[in-house]
Amino acid sequence: MQIGPNTSTLIDGWLESGRGSDTVLITADDRSWTADELYHAVCNVAARLVDAGAGRGDRILMVQDDTPAFPAVFLGAMRIGAVPIPVNFLARPDDFGYFLDDSEAVAAVVDHVFLEIVGPQVAARPQVKLIVANGEAPTGAESLDEWMISDAGEVSPVSTQPDDMAFWLYSSGSTGLPKGVVHRHSAIAATCVHYAVPVLGIGPEDVAFSTTKMFHAYGLGNNLSFPLWSGATSVYLTGRPTPDRALDRVRAHRPSLLFSVPALYNGMLSDPGFDAVDWSAVRLGISAAEPLPPEIWRQFHDRTGIEILDGIGSTEMLHIYVSNRAGAVKPGTSGTPVDGYEVEIYDTEGEVAASGEPGEMWVRGPSRLSTYWNQPERSSDKIRGDWFLSGDRYQKDEDGYYTYLGRIDDMMKIGGLWVSPIEIENRLMEHEAVHEAAVVSVNIDNRSRIKAAVILNDGYEGGEDLTAELQQWCKAALQRYQFPHVVDYVDDFPRTATGKIQRFKLRD
Structure with missing residues (x-):
């Protein structure tokens, strides 16, 4: 599928090809959503955002779990040139205030279940319009549920360029407060073209299930970008992705692509119901966010016959840029560079490390962030020309596979989250x-x-x-x-x- 410079047109192609009504893009808890239904929800949200005063360049904070409301807001905001900013809904109350202030958001879309924590932060900032999703909106707030079923008609995407600011994700980075990672309109298409299609072989016949949420760069690709690009069906899981709930989704929806993280793969292996699951529909497992221990890979493969493709990605690069490949997995490594991306290992002197020597991984490719918002020193420290300095310590072996050795700065990743x-x-x-x-x-x-x-x-x-x-x-x-x-x-x-x-x- 091809998309225009405006990322919101991810969904348009399915209607233009006459497949809007028969392409099921989302299966949520209570229903399935076709491309046609999601397209109209996106247009409705876009129109109502304009009515609310939002426009090109305005930031829209998103405190949302994985429901159809997420892509409706994410794509609807970009359709009018606004900038959606999904954030971790498990953040501390003060963090939400920081997100609002740092981004200078004009609106916050908040799932009803998070209102008790986020609502006071929005109320303390009267310039921010509150929009409530998946539940009743309190007095003075707008209802996203009503927006999504309104009849605004078609909304054409505003003209944007590939390098225009499209969306942000927040990364805690290595020190201090979270950093706004600014991505271009061209970034999502790059991850689809260079990773999702050639590495995963994703297509309309696939059913994708990700235990990682869409506010995370990894989950955004798994659950939104890749299925919308390919016409695959994405299975959503609202709430905490525990091993038993993940196994329930596998039983009920028989995904062909299973995206998760090492801790949950290990948790599923330990679940008493693991061996009773019919795994025959799953053709690939994918793992990221932290390195996958080889013992977990071997146990999962021995008990299911499924290969897990471990890889390394980041918020700044949007998705995986070094990955194992089906039929050529080397457990305990992150694999080899994805086509379209280059990596180098640099020593502590800033020179390319000798073959086999460890050092910091530098990466360049088409999905790299454009900048850290309002962080000029960090931007200059981490972005050198086309290169991004990952902060990850790696070593390249004789076969060209890269092995993760830890963070340069001693940051820890627990359950896929920086600590x-x-x-x-x-x-x-x-x-x-x-x-x-x-x-x-x-x-x-x-x-x-x-x-x-x-x-x-x-x-x-x-x-x-x-x-x-x-x-x-x-x-x-x-x-x-x-x-x-x-x-x-x-x-x-x-x-x-x-x-x-x-x-x-x-x-x-």
């Missing part, structure tokens, strides 16, 4: 018992977990009760996944001559 050790350390050290803390990521039963090494103040003793107390202490102030799964009580840390903690030794 800052500094935030957890600072929170732990606010506890009266803790003198000093150092946090690292460790592998426990083939899952990435958080380990805290803690030096206690005099008069305190480590034990199970204190560990539980420290875990709850972190959960009370941080995000639900930002707590140490393991706490080691130590007398001191391994340090350099200057006193700097040698974190890599704490991982042993």
Whole structure:
């Protein structure tokens, strides 16, 4: 399929080819949506956004789970030249205020279930219009549900250029507050042309199911871009993607493409109902967000016969740019570069590393971010000409496969989400018992977990009760996944001559 410069035309081609009524693009909990139905919802939302005063360049914050309302808003905003910004609906209340202020959003589309957390942040900013999805809108707010079923007629996409700003995604990056990652209108098509079609072979006969949400770059491609491009059906899962719920979707909808992350693949393998599932419809598994341990790959393959294609992508590059291929998987690696993308390994001196030597992966390709919003220093640090500096430490083997060695800056990825050790350390050290803390990521039963090494103040003793107390202490102030799964009580840390903690030794 070809699309115009405006990304919202992803859906138009199915109507132009006469297949609007027979191409089922979405299967949600209660119904299926054809291309024709989604097209009209997109146009309705676009028209009502204009009525609400939104226009070219205006930012629209999206706090939405995976329902048909998500693509209706995402594509509807771009259709009028506005800029949709999906964000993590599990963020802390203050983060939503930051998103609104940093983006200077004129409107926020919020699922009704998230109103209690997000609503006060919007109310504190009277210049932001509140639009409520998937539930009743309170007084003074607009109803997206009513917008989607209105009769606005066809809305032509505004004229845009491939390099025009299309949408943002927020990335926590390595330090500080989340960063707005600005993507162009050409980016989504690039991920489809270079990855989805040649690597996955996705087509109209496929049914895709992703456990990763669409606010995440990986989930956005899996659940929105790739199916809309190819005419495949996307199976949505609203709510927490637990292993049992993921298996239920596989049973009920028999996807041919299963997109997930290592923690959930491992969770599904451990579920008592795993072997009772009929896996015959699934032709490929896809994994990203964190490296897939080879033992999980082998167990999944041995029990289902399905290959999982592990790969590396990022918010900044929008989707996977190094991937394993069907029939040529090397477990424990991220694979080889996707056609259209180039990668190089650079050493600490900023020179291309010698063959086989580890270093930071640099990547360039057609889906690279244009900039970090209002972050000129970070943009200049991470974007060098056409290259993006990934911050990931890699090594290339003799077969051209790339193996992930960890983050350059010691950031941790837990369940596909970036976790800052500094935030957890600072929170732990606010506890009266803790003198000093150092946090690292460790592998426990083939899952990435958080380990805290803690030096206690005099008069305190480590034990199970204190560990539980420290875990709850972190959960009370941080995000639900930002707590140490393991706490080691130590007398001191391994340090350099200057006193700097040698974190890599704490991982042993």
